[in-house]
Amino acid sequence: MFGYFCVMITDETIIALSTPPGIGAIGVIRLSGKEAISITNSVFSGKDLLQQESHTIHFGMIKDGNVIIDEVLVSLFIAPKSYTKENVVEISCHGSNYIIQQIISLLIRKGASAAKPGEFTLRAFLNGGLDLSQAEAVADLISSDSQAAHSVAMNQLRGGFSTELNQLREKLIHFASMIELELDFAEEDVEFANRDQLQALIDQITLVINKLIRSFELGNVIKQGINTVIAGRPNAGKSTLLNALLNEERAIVSEIAGTTRDTIEEVLNINGINFRLIDTAGIREAKDAIEIIGVEKTMEKISQSAVLVYLFDVINMSASEIKEDIAKLYKPGVAFLAVANKMDLTYNDRLAELDLPKDINFIAISAKENRQIDDLKQMLYETAVGDQLSDSHTMVTNIRHVEALQKTQHALAQVSNGMVNPVTSDFLATDIKQALYYLGEITGQVTTDDLLENIFSKFCIGK
Template sequence: MIDQSTICAISTAAGHGAIAIIRLSGENALTICDTIFQSKGSKVLSEQKANTVHFGNLMDGEEIVDEVLVTVFKAPYSYTGENSAEIACHGAPYIQQRILQVLLKSGARMAHPGEYTQRAFLNGKMDLSQAEAVADLIASSSASAHKVALQQMRGGFSNEIANLRGRLLHFISMIELELDFGEEDVEFADRTQLQALVNEIETMINKLVSSFELGNAIKNGVPVAIVGNTNVGKSTLLNALLKEDKAIVSDIEGTTRDVIEDTINLGGVTFRFIDTAGIRTTLDKIENMGIERTFQKMRQAQIVLLMIDANRPVEMLNESIAKVNETIDREQQKLIVCLNKIDLCKDTEALSKQLIGLHEEDKLMFISAKEQTNTEELATELLKVVNMDTLNEQDVIVTNARHFEALNSALGSIQRVNDGLMNMIPTDFLAQDIRECLHFLGEITGDISTDEVLGNIFKNFCIGK
């Protein structure tokens, strides 16, 4: 059941500011405002038109707390679908807290994290995937993350799922009808049409599942592991890309013993760079632990930047390439080889021809991390790997792990339907697999949900949204 109490919270960022917004939502939101708001023309807010703004004093008894603007929203035409008000006050933290205290004394209660958006979902203003996109939009730290979250919040992903469910629901209703007339051996659902639909849906779900790798990278940052032998310039490159001294740089081998991570926005895409311990044979127990983590991060990265020193023996360089080849998944990961310290190398072209073990799709770049030579070209190459230019406003990208898990389950169900149609299994087994697919698709949009799922989703929202 939907909680009918009136909730309030500060919706703007904490701290000092010119203006702050305090939101109020619930059946009695406007009635409460009437008890504490004194307009210049003695207006009663609950009697005013929706989507209007009113200037006046916010009162605590006979005391003026602040001069404010109150925006009136009336059900069902508000964010939450309830009567709502937004109080714009001066941004001093003291004023914000005083107004909250006045609202609490007047019958409101503090909102829980994400409660405004949860009420919007429960009141049918948006589905569950759109509600989750609200949180992603607030947390977006790059143009790509913003673009995908905005597209999902507008219902792009929801429409895709609704289309799949709607078409399947038609066939399951026909199949259920067949089961009702089982003794009469009638067939209401055309098996040829159902087979074509199942094939189409399986292809579409496969496409959505495959998009998660890109979507997850967009949302959380593309993981880039910088690997190589000791003292080849890994930390220097990290500092050059971040444009700050994040990692300690030293001539002493084994300076970096643990993983150092930081993010940077390049061309609207967030990259998560991981500087790792140099790979070498050592008796140092701590350094060996760092080297093991290097291999772990190498396997987890979407892009591997292999740093090799152009002034070291070519045998050592080829050994580094061989170690990377043994570790990474060539089908899933991109390798960029950075031939570093070209400012000290006499003939980089001749050296590059002696390198073995590189694949045709690997990129070889000549850089000087210390002098920052060709580091901008490296950034451009990183963007090419992600290739955000191929996305458009209509593309549906899965960024949420919960959605990914549900889609994988739906994919398994629809594949069983496909197998069942080809093997002419009984109608009741076919119906069961279709119902499962509908269930998993419904979990994404909230057509099928539980209090536990809702609690896990909205507890991660900020208070005031």
Template sequence: MNFPSNDTIVALATAQGPGAISVIRLSGPEAISLTNKVFRGKDLEKQASHTLHFGTIREGERLIDEVLVSLFVAPHSYTKENVVEISCHGSEYIVAEIIKLFLREGARLAEAGEFTKRAFLNGQMDLAQAEAVADLISSNSRMSHEVAMKQMRGGFSQEIKNLRAQLVHFASMIELELDFAEEDVEFADRSALRKLIAEIQKLLRHLLQSFELGNVLKNGVPTVIVGKPNAGKSTLLNVLLNEEKAIVSDIPGTTRDFIEDEVSIEGIRFRFIDTAGLRETEDKVEALGVERTRQKVEEAALVIYLFDINSTTPQELQQEITDLKTSGKPVILVANKIDADQNQLQQFDQLENLVGISASQKLHIPELKNAIVSQVKTANLQDRSQTIVTNLRHVASLEKTYAALDDVLHGLDLGISSELVASDIRRALHALGEITGEITTDDLLENIFSKFCIGK
């Protein structure tokens, strides 16, 4: 996605389709002058940055639309270039006519993510912040929004820069030793270097461990609802989603495959998955569904085991719990159909993580939701000041950094030359630099920004 730095790009910045208004964005050295050619109102080239101007867009004498033009004069803009945003009526025809007009005037269509890429290349933000822009756009819960917002504002980047600055100091000292190799002197305190590496690796472990949580916050908590046939799993799914998503029937084995949908509970996105009932069966189709249920349990972050309180004994339930615990996943036990006889619940009082509900009557559903949320509210999630890694590319770079620092420690143990120690530190610095974009390649940028929407 290479482009000359002296061209001007244009794209629709709002979603495709008709609406009340649409916003067309231009960026580049001629963004204001090109707009001024087709705008009837004030002379835009004489106006201050961050001002709004009402007027019309015309091609010659042909009126296309009445618009509101927002001016952002370089370097005080998203891209650090001249930027114009035109708010027009949300007609697809009007949008197309305005964009075609700018193309005829000399602008070109922006590529995916090109506005944000220009912001990165012009030093407005680093690469981790640019990636957080995409995460912010796709955030669909309070928690994923908070994590993306913190990263976009530089929280994660600052931690990486701090780590890098400390390593740079020792790298420079060791590089200095190479200039005085014949004198056999040491400018870098090896014991202090060991201590620093230990501290950095501790922080790297924390960041790497946070990815499991970050991935969940970004993509939703995969939560599988399992149990025997006719326990009420489909009814529970419908209640949690507040819609008739799954077919409900008194006939056991109605659900042959899995049904999946998402909902936000207390700002956390959950992906609930209704599965086929767990039982031995000679029905080949149902047996395939049961096997997929077991696969979904392996992939889940949380398991809800639903059972009919009126037809399940504590002994049967204990066996099911034992089988589920082999998956190593947290399990919430949900006793369903307590509306028939709530006294039945007493025989299961000794069990942990037990919630009694009636899915059909929507009884105690808020208590169940509280139990579900409490399972994922870890210390990291509660402490909003903690940095949470959500990007697999960042994980790969952090792992490379950790491995390079391991090599530094191993080299110090063996007493290897300063040149080799310096080489391993440079590898660690390179890996950290890949996260923020201090070290980058065209292929990497192409891969990142091609995933953005057009106009961002």
């Protein structure tokens, strides 16, 4: 589909609604292509749009023959000074579905074609306005629902990720060219590429790639939200804690053990990060079929969590019971936070008396009395994020990028092996080309039709 589409893309003027569908104050209809201005001009009653300058706005009417459809504002962006690097027109009309469809239908009759999902951004990429990772950041920016997700997407859209990769790629290209030169002088047995310098560069690139791959763990949860499971025994106060964190009565609170049979999920924003809080059924020997399902769901959610909040009743549980729960719930790679609840009913030094594991983060709260809840929120943030977020910190949020980085990593390891166990220059050149290929896949120096279709088909229409 996209193979043919990519060849033909510059021959058509495309049109789509760029604002969300539905009734609103205004709707914005966007056209892009060589004939975008002339097609619009053919139905516009006002100034001659063909004689106007770029980045100007003009008031007038859209007319179908003698019938006025709407009064509009028309914004002009003349190539190459536009998002797609083509002529772009944006028509701001009243937000009636009828009016919007009438205008789009009229402009299609005049020669425009309905845009496919992501086609405007695809044109921006194909015309050199964005690289591929920046184009993907556009979709991330549109779907961002927290300050952190917005910041990460903006950094990528502004080229932070691309700049770092391109600098490494240029250095690697230099060595690739030197080794290619060696192949031209193979009979003379000369080396133009200093092997020690090449190994130093590989070490440098590998260090950066490792950092980027590790950043995906945080970058992905920022993009998707951090799965945070609240687990513990019945009547530990899990539902009370959920209500206290959300500052609303979201979960039913009861003294009857086993009240929560199913999971309850809500989103809590802490310092710009979305935590997807999941209140679970109490962990105990289930007494009926429904409770069995609830406990099974609890264990499933725990296995999928990025942060696990283990809540225990500091009054009624012994140290051995708490340690037994921790041993059962703790999973490598999952941030673990133990929370002692009901401290309003006991002494503050109770935790010291319990002699609990020193390598687990503990905090004492009273969910019922709303004590230490702000401190718990801050500890949640520090446990999940810490100081890893900064404007200068490049973060990977896309699984496609991670897979390409891992393949690059493998190819570079092959280059290193080829220098430790000497191979001929043509083998080294092949492995370096593989590394360059995978790096190029991220930013779009290397693309396939299937890759482009997979990426841009997920965009909304009109972007």
